Structure formats: C-alpha cells, structure tokens
Amino acid sequence: MKLSRQFYSRDAREVSIDLLGKILVHDINGIKLKGRIVETEAYIADLDKASHAYGGRRTARTEALYGKPGISYVFSIYGLYYCFNVITKEEESAEGVLVRALEPVDGLDEIARLRFKTSYDKLTKLQVKNLTSGPSKLCMALNITKENNMEDLCGDKLYIEHDKNEDPNNKFEIVHTKRIGIDYAEEAKDFLWRYYIKDNPYVSKK
C-alpha cells in the first residue's frame, strides 16, 4: 500500500523515523526497482543552518522544498551525483527528509547494472554492500536524477509503500544520531536528526 499525502504532512523528524522500513519504488517502464529505506535525515529550514532553504532562502533550486508534502526534491551535488529527499509538513514550510540508504529488495539485476554494469550474481561482496549504502549511491541504483525533481510520490512512477513483509511483532531498533557532511552548519551539525535501522548492513555510516 502506497503512503498517503497525510503520511507526509507531518514534522520531518517524525516522517524520517516512520520512513524507516518502508519501500521506495521507482517504476521504469514497468520494471520496478525497489529498496527498503534504512537510513534518513531530517532537514527543517526554520531551525537548521544545514538546510538549503535556511533563512527563507528561496531560489529555483530550493523551490521543491516549499512545495506540497509528498513531492520529491532531487538536487545535484559535486557536479556528478544526486540526492533524493521527500518533502514533508505543508506547503511553504520547507521541510524534508533526505533518504540516505536503502536495502535492495526488487529489480536486483537492473540495480546491479545501473551501479556496476553487471548482473547481480556477478557482484563481489563489497559491490553488494555498496549498491545503495549512501544517498547518491541509491540514486544511481534506482536511476533517480534531476528529471525526478518535484515528482509527486503519491503518483505511480516514483513512490513509497508499506512493506507487506514487515513483522509488526518484531520491530527493528532505531538509532538517533548526528547528520553527515554538514560541519559548516554550526549548532545544527549536532542535532540528532539522522535515523537508521540498528545493525543494518546498508547504513552508510555507523
């Protein structure tokens, strides 16, 4: 079952936590690439010097952050990579969740090809671990690019769904810790706004 607009219409920190264990799906001409979300980070412009929209900064790039909950914000970084966020809370609020790592679930051969140009069964152990264990790795793996910026995740192409195999009696443990790669953000760099599933091998950094 697909996550509803309502799911996204909450504080980015709550959404970050509840996204753990959910399945990100990119439908590429009928081939479904799927990964279980195992690591997220919250960004809340009003409180957060690490946010691209801090201080009400509003440009062509950050426009998605101000959009309605449940749309994507994909930005490019270091000239060659992309990062994927989901927008939360409400229009004009500039809150979002960076999806930092996935555990590959479906479309494994296609994912392996997109990352390493080979089939899944030919991957080394290290390559398997590196398939989706980082924010830009997962974009390469699921073929998420700037073309997917401001995509409505309540649509049929790029969306997030509940994991039907999740066992409600055996809930995973969630670690709350500091975010990555934002040392410039002064006090905000110490906010415990990164969340991950304890002991999952695809988490980008312990």
Place this chain on the structure above:
DNA sequence: TACGGGATCCACT
C-alpha cells in the same frame, strides 16, 4: 560574467 564550494563517491596509499 566570474568565482567558490558542496546533504558524495571512489581509487589510491
């Protein structure tokens, strides 16, 4: 119009 740097990854040491 120019310049500097980034919510990263990878190869190499």
Place this chain on the structure above:
DNA sequence: GTGGATCCCGTAT
C-alpha cells in the same frame, strides 16, 4: 585517511 572528479547553483561584481 587523503585527494580528485566535475558541474551546477548561489552570491558577488
């Protein structure tokens, strides 16, 4: 653990 890749965007001139 370190540095290079590589380009788009934000900010200043």
